Amino acid sequence: MKKKESSLSIIFHSIIGFIIWIILLIIANILVPYINEPTYGMFIQFFNSLLVLFFILFLIGMINSLFWNFRLPLNLFAPIFSAILSLFIVSLIYRIFEFIQAFIYFNILEYFPLSSVYIIVFFATLVFGYLMLIAEEVKKAREYSKEYKREIKEKRKSQGLDISWEDVESEFRKVFFNIGEALNRVFDDKKKDKTKKKKR
Secondary structure (H helix, E strand, C coil), X not given: CCCCCCHHHHHHHHXXXXXXXXXXXXXXXXXXXXXXXXXXXXXXXXXXXXXXXXHHHHHHHHHHXXXXXXXXXXXXXXXXXXXXXXXXXXXXXXXXXXXXXXXXCCCCHHHCCHHHHHHHHHHHHHHHHHHHHHHHHHHHHXXXXXXXXXXXXXXXXXXXXXXXHHHHHHHHHHHHHHHHHHHHHHHHHHHHHHHHHHHC
């Protein structure tokens, strides 16, 4: 069974990842005066405007990872946080497409109404999350059943109680073989007695 990551490790890695992203954004902002390219400045301004959204994604993403790491019944909240996280991811994607439209002059978003996408993504993520939970619990139950059967088998074996049909069959063969040998000896002894009497 796969060992789960500790909660402190999840929090630590999430915070480190967010700090690294902030550092890269700060470096990118410092380079703006030195890079004489308007497009670069527009990109940096765009990412600066997404700072709050990225922080929300980081926070909900970390909580989501923590709940997925928990066991029943706490992990029942994990699909709900995944569904909430999916809404902010959709929002981020829409913001990116809105920014790209300034360069391509083609309105992609008019074919995908935001409200409809929110509803579809939210419920799809929620259903898929609970299906994943069910599949995980079924897998755990199967693994536990296999381990339990193995333990019982080893215990019976150590106590000399692990008897298979092959063992029973071989024991029966030995019994019948011994009976056959004993009968042959009896008949051989009788034949020898008869031959001795005839000689006399």
